[in-house]
Amino acid sequence: MNHDAIRRWKSTIVVWLCGLSVLVALVPLAFILFFVVSQGVQALNWDFFTKLPAPVGEPGGGFANAIVGTLMLVGIGAAFAVPIGVISGVYIAEFPATKLATMARFAADTLNGVPSIVVGVFVYGIAVMPFQQFSAIAGGIALGIMMIPIVTRTTEELLKLVPPALREGALALGATRGWATMTVVLPAAAPGIITGVVLALARIAGETAPLLFTAFNNRFMSVSPTQPIASLTVQVYTYAISPYEDWHRQAWAGALVLVSLVLSCSLLARFATRRLERLQTGH
């Protein structure tokens, strides 16, 4: 075999290896979707969305409280994590060489790597123990803490992608540095930041561990921020480890709703981003 033939062979092998890896990477997702959908649809009905959990032994009932609970927990988390994350991301991008920025960047990466159960225990200490009360607020804080580093780093990365020429254009028209950032640089990065935020929402919506010690669970419908609250993840967990066949089916349905929620978040992010980009570029 001559040299060129060997090179062509090598190339073919590498291409096949890459393709194979992609397939292997996709297999878990495909199986998860397949099982969740095929098992979940069996217990999925209108009652599932509108009814509260039925007492043990009684058939039927639904996850209405858990769906509301998850939306509320994610909402509380996002309400403080998005502003804090975006603004600290702006700071790190604007003053990248300062000590505080270096520290903040390192802290964000570390926080991102802290196991979620540890975040749950920490929030238990600061927001549950002092009040002797599990609450939706505590759960929201735990989720928010998980969200801050993701939003911070996404914002920073996207701001760095905005061409410096845009900022200079604003400065040359007599804008102050802060004004240029708020009116030109940040809006230019907005589509990407929104994507990052929505993906972070999807990520925290699927968290269980931080909620176990904070939001706890609630068998009843509650929208009070100071009371324990149900969530899809904790409810799925509770139902899945129960000995009841009926609850197992409902756990699958809960998992399906959760996966759909996360998936629609991703789709929404893509749609919103594309829409905004089209508005900005006119294409």
Next chain:
Amino acid sequence: MPTPMPVMTTTAPAPSRPLTTVVPPARALPTEVPQTAIDVDRLSFFYGQKQALFDITAKLPAKLVTAFIGPSGCGKSTFLRTMNRMNDVVPGTRITGKLIVDGRDIYGPGVDPVALRREVGMVFQKSNPFPKSIFENIAYGVRLNRLAADRSAMNDVVEESLRSAALWDEVKDRLHDSALALSGGQQQRLCIARALAIKPKILLMDEPASALDPIATQRIEELIYELRSKFTIVIVTHNMQQAARVSDMTALFWLGKLVEFDRTEKIFTNPAAKLTEDYVTGRFG
């Protein structure tokens, strides 16, 4: 590099608008001594330890076009950016000497660079329209400087600026479309319109046509020619023919030093320095 000729030839297909020869023969300079717009006195500039400009002294005349030419890295852009203190944004820079605009040293105490930039506008090498509508691109600086009292005044300013930049007819029906949908040449003219809208006294242009095709370049040059009586224009270019076509005065920079600064006609036909002669005849650079 061919010998510079103050004529532009093009073989491109005829555009919708008739092309006039870009620039009429060199304009006769006014007989009286022109006023000085920018008075530079022994200006040196440093990026950290590295000195980028050495003892520049020059008087740039008002309401004329001054071109800076020279090879890449010779300091011409750096010099331009000292005039609206755009280099302030770059960390670790230092400047000595005086740069007097409108009778005051802009590096003196108490000078606000933000206020200065309202007097000294700038157009960049690569067009940098904001990702907003055409209208909003112009309105941005107008609002910032409170130059329009109400909506109708704003509409007037936008139209006037776009007309001054010879862009109005092309965009008047789509003012609220994204500026990024414009062609490269249109984007650059939008950036010029944006700079004109805040009514600066001086307009700095940093290689405004270097990223454009010949037709778009020609339109920018025509525009500079039309604007020359209203503003003091300082243009950096690495295209010597362009300097010959659009400017009244030309300065040659070389390794951070000002080699020669004189009437454009003289620089291109009878330069005093050997270096200038070698450069403009394309013997190097």
